Amino acid sequence: MELSELLGTSFACDCGRVHHVPVRRFVYEHGAVDALPQIIRQDGGNARRVAVVADVRTGDICGRRVEESLRSAGIEAARVLVPDRPHAGPMCDDVTVTAVVEPLRGVRPDLVVAVGSGVINDLSKWAAFQLGIPYLVVATAASMNGYSSANVAPTVGGVKRLIEARAPVAVLAEPGIIEQAPARMLAAGFGDTIAKHQSTADWVMNRWLSGEYYCGFCAGIVARLEPLYLAHPEDIRDRRPEAVGGLFEALFWTGMAMTLMGTSVPASGGEHLFSHTLDMIAEIRGERHDLHGRQVGLGTVLSAALYQRILALDSPVLKPLPPAVDDRLWSAPSVAAAVAEQYQAKQQRLEPIRHQIVQRDVWDRLRTELAAEAKSPATIHTWLKRAGAAVSMVDIGCSRERIKTALLHMHEIRKRFTIVDLAWLCGILPAAADDLIDQWLA
Ligand SMILES: [Zn+2]
Numbered sequence: 001m002e003l004s005e006l007l008g009t010s011f012a013c014d015c016g017r018v019h020h021v022p023v024r025r026f027v028y029e030h031g032a033v034d035a036l037p038q039i040i041r042q043d044g045g046n047a048r049r050v051a052v053v054a055d056v057r058t059g060d061i062c063g064r065r066v067e068e069s070l071r072s073a074g075i076e077a078a079r080v081l082v083p084d085r086p087h088a089g090p091m092c093d094d095v096t097v098t099a100v101v102e103p104l105r106g107v108r109p110d111l112v113v114a115v116g117s118g119v120i121n122d123l124s125k126w127a128a129f130q131l132g133i134p135y136l137v138v139a140t141a142a143s144m145n146g147y148s149s150a151n152v153a154p155t156v157g158g159v160k161r162l163i164e165a166r167a168p169v170a171v172l173a174e175p176g177i178i179e180q181a182p183a184r185m186l187a188a189g190f191g192d193t194i195a196k197h198q199s200t201a202d203w204v205m206n207r208w209l210s211g212e213y214y215c216g217f218c219a220g221i222v223a224r225l226e227p228l229y230l231a232h233p234e235d236i237r238d239r240r241p242e243a244v245g246g247l248f249e250a251l252f253w254t255g256m257a258m259t260l261m262g263t264s265v266p267a268s269g270g271e272h273l274f275s276h277t278l279d280m281i282a283e284i285r286g287e288r289h290d291l292h293g294r295q296v297g298l299g300t301v302l303s304a305a306l307y308q309r310i311l312a313l314d315s316p317v318l319k320p321l322p323p324a325v326d327d328r329l330w331s332a333p334s335v336a337a338a339v340a341e342q343y344q345a346k347q348q349r350l351e352p353i354r355h356q357i358v359q360r361d362v363w364d365r366l367r368t369e370l371a372a373e374a375k376s377p378a379t380i381h382t383w384l385k386r387a388g389a390a391v392s393m394v395d396i397g398c399s400r401e402r403i404k405t406a407l408l409h410m411h412e413i414r415k416r417f418t419i420v421d422l423a424w425l426c427g428i429l430p431a432a433a434d435d436l437i438d439q440w441l442a
């Protein structure tokens with residue numbers, strides 16, 4: 001069965017659950033923007049008044065074309081411009097979403113059409129959800145997997161959050177636009193996609209250690225697409241249409257796996273914590289951070305390196321996690337409180353996991369299962385390098401100090417158990433931090 005046949009359906013999965021696929025249409029083809037009015041008639045509730053949400057750049061790239069396409073079909077189209085920050089593009093946070101919601105209230109649209117990638121898509125999804133309006137997205141870059149997800153990952157009061165909203169009714173993209181997006185965005189999408197190997201390993205780990213719900217279909221959802229962009233990663237760097245199209249579709253279905261499960265578990269594990277932590281550190285210090293997927297790519301190398309060291313242990317001698325979060329790092333009181341709450345929740349759930357790990361048969365089985373999922377750090381590193389993605393701390397604009405701070409505090413920000421926590425329990429962190437940086441990120 002083709003994945004596309006699942007769009008807009010509910011289906012009984014081998015995992016025992018009925019999964020719902022809320023996105024009714026996925027169009028990656030030349031002429032997608034021209035087909036927009038017809039798609040709105042069929043899948044967008046036949047909206048008559050549409051708000052087109054874009055920033056100055058995506059408005060130029062595709063926003064005007066979208067508006068012309070809508071108006072030519074007699075659909076009213078009003079532009080809502082997402083404001084830039086001083087000297088930087090827009091950010092998905094609680095302040096900016098208000099700057100989108102207010103003009104939307106004035107427009108009173110039947111449908112929100114987001115034109116953009118990560119930040120614009122997230123802001124539109126969040127704002128539309130707050131107003132109870134459906135939305136669809138015309139994507140401008142294959143830079144991340146959030147198009148098809150129901151979640152938004154904003155910064156609220158300086159803390160990276162995950163907010164449940166609603167998935168779009170349709171995801172559209174013009175291949176010509178996706179292929180011409182900046183190379184660093186394409187490389188970011190590549191990083192976010194290959195992270196799935198490591199996040200699935202974390203999922204399998206939690207399945208065996210704490211009985212976390214696991215779905216083989218969601219875990220393997222992009223396996224059939226992988227050859228398109230992984231067989232020759234330089235095809236991404238060279239913007240070959242088949243590879244870029246494969247990557248875009250893989251991003252769509254990876255995001256969908258999160259929507260099907262109702263959590264970020266299928267596509268976000270310890271490797272993502274590295275990027276989230278870098279974002280939070282940058283926010284606290286008033287500095288810039290790189291694109292999500294570029295940071296996630298390096299996080300994926302780190303995760304793979306942790307797996308490699310942990311799986312080499314015959315019988316780990318467990319240490320305690322550090323007792324508390326670092327208040328000097330999380331210096332803003334609201335951030336410190338939110339991080340501490342997550343960390344305490346994790347600490348409270350740790351005992352049964354520790355109990356499992358020290359059983360010889362459980363550990364042996366776990367090592368076998370995880371070895372089958374996790375990639376080697378050399379493999380991930382080579383994929384990233386061949387695809388033209390970031391492979392070092394300099395590439396993502398980070399000092400050694402900032403990288404090491406992220407590496408040593410990324411386990412604090414979320415309650416879910418990941419490979420990073422296991423590395424602390426096994427004594428690989430903090431001991432190997434400098435070594436890992438020298439070997440994989442320098
Ligand atoms: Zn399932």
Ligand SMILES: [Zn+2]
Nearest residue numbers: 145192292296
């Ligand atoms: Zn991601």
